[in-house]
Amino acid sequence: MDDDVTFAVLGTGGIGRRALDVARHKGGLTPVAACDRNGVAVDHSGLDVDELLDATEGNIASGPEADGDTPATPESDYASDGGLASHASETSSEPRSDGGATAAEGGSVGDDGTASDGVKQAGEDAGIVASAQGEPTETPIDDVIAESDAIDAVLLALPNLEHDFIPRVAERFADADYGGVLVDVLKRSRVIGMLDDRTDRLEDSGITFVCGAGATPGFLTGAAALAAQSFVEVDSVEIWWGVGLKSGYEDNRGTVREDIAHLDGYDIERAREMSESEIEALIDEHGGRLEFRDMEHADDVLLERAGICDAEDVSVGGVLDVRSDEKPTTTTVRVTGTTFDGERGTNTFELDDATSMAANVNGPALGYLKAAVLRNRAGDYGVYGPADVMPSF
Numbered sequence: 001m002d003d004d005v006t007f008a009v010l011g012t013g014g015i016g017r018r019a020l021d022v023a024r025h026k027g028g029l030t031p032v033a034a035c036d037r038n039g040v041a042v043d044h045s046g047l048d049v050d051e052l053l054d055a056t057e058g059n060i061a062s063g064p065e066a067d068g069d070t071p072a073t074p075e076s077d078y079a080s081d082g083g084l085a086s087h088a089s090e091t092s093s094e095p096r097s098d099g100g101a102t103a104a105e106g107g108s109v110g111d112d113g114t115a116s117d118g119v120k121q122a123g124e125d126a127g128i129v130a131s132a133q134g135e136p137t138e139t140p141i142d143d144v145i146a147e148s149d150a151i152d153a154v155l156l157a158l159p160n161l162e163h164d165f166i167p168r169v170a171e172r173f174a175d176a177d178y179g180g181v182l183v184d185v186l187k188r189s190r191v192i193g194m195l196d197d198r199t200d201r202l203e204d205s206g207i208t209f210v211c212g213a214g215a216t217p218g219f220l221t222g223a224a225a226l227a228a229q230s231f232v233e234v235d236s237v238e239i240w241w242g243v244g245l246k247s248g249y250e251d252n253r254g255t256v257r258e259d260i261a262h263l264d265g266y267d268i269e270r271a272r273e274m275s276e277s278e279i280e281a282l283i284d285e286h287g288g289r290l291e292f293r294d295m296e297h298a299d300d301v302l303l304e305r306a307g308i309c310d311a312e313d314v315s316v317g318g319v320l321d322v323r324s325d326e327k328p329t330t331t332t333v334r335v336t337g338t339t340f341d342g343e344r345g346t347n348t349f350e351l352d353d354a355t356s357m358a359a360n361v362n363g364p365a366l367g368y369l370k371a372a373v374l375r376n377r378a379g380d381y382g383v384y385g386p387a388d389v390m391p392s393f
């Protein structure tokens with residue numbers, strides 16, 4: 001890509017922080033804005049990513065992390081915006097999280113967001129406000145939207161504990177007549193329909209949206225679409241993932257909480273309302289390893305949308321180990337089908353166990369972002385999935 005791409009990251013949690021990191025290794029990407037629930041950082045000449053990552057390491061504004069016993073409620077703004085963002089245009093305010101977070105035991109939180117013992121702590125200064133570039137705000141997303149004329153692309157690395165949060169955020173960009181790229185890494189199938197419902201609105205605004213563009217859905221959906229090309233009839237797509245998160249667990253609690261909603265007997269409301277100690281207890285019960293079957297992952301509707309197979313022929317499951325960095329199982333996509341000359345076969349795509357979740361979500365998300373910028377500049381607007389677009393490198 002000849003031209004430089006300016007981009008923003010909404011949500012600098014486990015995924016958003018790594019996106020900023022990975023973007024340094026991709027050509028032509030300049031991060032100019034980032035926000036989390038407490039703060040925003042904007043610099044149109046390029047954010048200082050080193051400083052921002054240092055300030056937020058182990059200190060993301062995620063949830064009620066520090067005292068561990070405060071249940072997250074919609075009022076505590078854990079899930080995303082507590083459902084209030086839909087009123088943001090009326091009230092022009094976004095809720096601010098107190099999240100029940102306090103300085104962890106054993107140290108007070110200093111002005112620079114570090115505890116007196118030098119260890120970064122969550123608390124009032126959690127997240128981007130701990131960075132010298134960060135400003136506290138009650139309206140982080142609106143603050144980025146206000147700068148969006150000078151932003152080519154926005155990565156939505158926001159939580160998805162309210163299904164319509166990301167669609168509503170997209171709508172707010174359209175309401176501001178944003179004409180650029182939006183990319184999200186959402187997981188749930190039902191959200192895709194909510195975005196499709198908004199296609200006209202996004203198109204009118206000149207937005208090119210790539211949805212479900214992380215690892216699964218995302219990278220693995222795209223791989224399934226390629227693996228299907230040998231066949232004229234696809235019988236099944238089986239996605240089986242393994243993630244080892246020991247060293248990244250603290251920074252990925254948002255993702256872990258969302259995954260818990262896929263366990264038998266759990267749903268998104270229940271997962272959202274669990275306290276940190278309840279989550280710890282559940283993880284303990286499973287010996288640190290959670291296994292998921294038949295997850296509601298949007299790979300199914302995204303493959304159906306791309307004409308590859310029926311949504312019901314797609315299954316997604318996997319194993320998450322929060323006590324080891326080794327992947328508990330190899331991430332594999334198996335596409336079974338029949339060729340034009342009547343042979344039945346299975347094409348398999350496998351990720352090396354050495355590749356981390358952070359690498360497999362953020363590489364593709366930024367690859368899709370770059371591809372979407374090319375489309376956007378060519379006047380191609382609307383909602384696309386990861387099986388419709390080939391990510392750029």
Ligand SMILES: NC(=O)c1ccc[n+]([C@@H]2O[C@H](COP(=O)([O-])OP(=O)(O)OC[C@H]3O[C@@H](n4cnc5c(N)ncnc54)[C@H](O)[C@@H]3O)[C@@H](O)[C@H]2O)c1
Pocket residue numbers: 010011012013014015016035036037038060061062063079080081094127140141157158159160161185186187212213214215216217218251252253254255256258361
């Ligand atoms: N598709 C995939 O392969 C894949 C893989 C991993 C994670 N994910 C998804 O990525 C998303 C982010 O996960 P995570 O682990 O980074 O979560 P996280 O909780 O660590 O981070 C979420 C970030 O969003 C910010 N945020 C929340 N509400 C906000 C608001 N109203 N305004 C501004 N910022 C707000 C938080 O402050 C935080 O910085 C989740 O939805 C997760 O499911 C997708």
